[in-house]
Amino acid sequence: MNTKKKALITGANRGIGYAIAQGLLKADFQVIIGSRNLEKAKKAAEKLNSPLVNAVEIDIAEDKSIHKAFDDLNGEIDRLDILVNNAGIYPDNGFDILTIDRDLLIKTLNVNTFGAIKTTQIFLPLLEKTDKARVINYSSGYGQLAGLSADVPSYCLSKLTLNGATIMLADALASKNITVNAVDPGWVSSDMGGENAPKTVEQGADTAVWLATVERVKESGKLWRDRSEIAY
Template identity: 60%
Template sequence: MMTSQIALVTGGNKGIGFAICQGLVAAGFEVILAARSLDKAKQAVEQLSSSNVYPIEMNVANDSSIHSAAEDIRDQFSHLNVLINNAGIYPDQGVNILTVDRDLLNLTMNTNAFGPIQIIQEFLPLLEKAPAARIINVSSGNGALDGISANVPSYSLSKLALNGATILLAKALHSKGIAVYAMCPGWVRTDMGGNAAPRSPEQGADTAIWLATEASPKLSGKFFRDRKEISY
C-alpha cells in the first residue's frame, strides 16, 4: 500500500521554490528539496524545521548533476508523486533581442527549458510508480505568445520553449496517466523579481501547490495563473 506522497522541487532553497516546499509540507508531503549546492539545500531544510524534507544537490543545467541526483533519490524513495520544475534564471540585464549573444541564449535555454525536459526523462521511472503523478513546470507570462518581450529575450524564448515542452510532454505522458501543467506565478518578490514586485512568494507558489494537490488531471497540458487557465 503506497501511503506517502513524495514531491521533488527544484530550486527549492529560496523564493517561490521555498514557498512551494513549505506549502507541500503543510499538505502532508514528503519533500525532496533540490538546490544547486548541497549546502544551500541543507540550509533551506533547516529553515523548514520538518523531518519530512530531504536535501539534494542538483544543477538543472548539467546532465551529470541531474543523473546523480536521480540515482541518489532512486536509492532512497520508491516513487515520486509530484515533480515541480521551479529552478530557473533571468539573466537578460542590459541586453535585448538585437544584442543578446548565443552564449546567453544557450545558458538560459539549457537551464529553463532543456533542464526540465532532462529532469522529467530521468525521473520518469519514479513518476510511473505513483498513481496519477503530476509534473508542474514553473513558467512565466513572458513565455506566453502575448507576453514575450524583446527586452528579456533569452528568458522569454526559454519560457516559450518550456510551454511548448509542457504541451508535448502532456501528450506523450497521457497514456501513462501522468498530468503535466505549466503555471505563471506572477511578478513575485524574489531575487529574480526584485523588491518592487507586488506578490509574495507564497502567492506565487499557490497555483503550483494547487496543481500538485487538487487540480483535475483532465487539465493536463494547460497553462495556469491564479488557479485559472490562461492562453499560451
C-alpha cells in the same frame, strides 16, 4: 514503508521554490528540496524543521548532476508523485533581442527549458511508480505569445519554448496517467522578480501547490495563473 506522497522541487532553497516546499509540507507531503548547492539545500531543509523534508543536490544545467540526484533519491524513495521544475535563471539585464549573443541564449535555454525536459526524462522511472503523477513546470507571462518582450530576449524565448515542451510532454505522458502543466506565478517579489513586485512568494507558489494537491487534475498540457487556465 512511508506512504506519504513525495514531491521534488528544483531550485527550492529560496524564493518561490521554498514557498512551494512549505505549502506541500503543510499538505502532508514528503518534500525534497533540490538545489545546485547541497549545503544551501540542507540549510533550507533544516529551516523547515520536519522529518518529512530532505535535500538533494541537482544542477539542472548538467545531465550528470540530474542523473546523480536520481541515483541518490532512488535508494531513498519508492516513487515520486510530484515533480516541480522550478529552477531557472533570468540573465537578460543589459541585453535586448538585437544585442544578446548566442552563448547567453544557449545558456538560458539550457537551464530554463532543457533542464526541465531532462529532469522529467530522468525522473520518469520514479514518476511511473505512482498513480496519477504530476509534473509542474514554472513558466512566465513572458513566455506567452502576447507577453514576449524584445527587452527580455533569452528569458522570454526559454519560457515560450518551455510552454511548448509542456504541451509535448503532456501528450507523450498521457498514456502513463501523468499530467504535465505549466504555471505563470505572476510578478513575484524575490531575488529574480525584485523587491517592487506586487506578489509574495507564497502567492507565486499557490497555483503550483494547488495543482499538486487538488484531488483530481483532469487537464494536462495547460498554462495556469491564479488557479485558472490562461492562453499560451
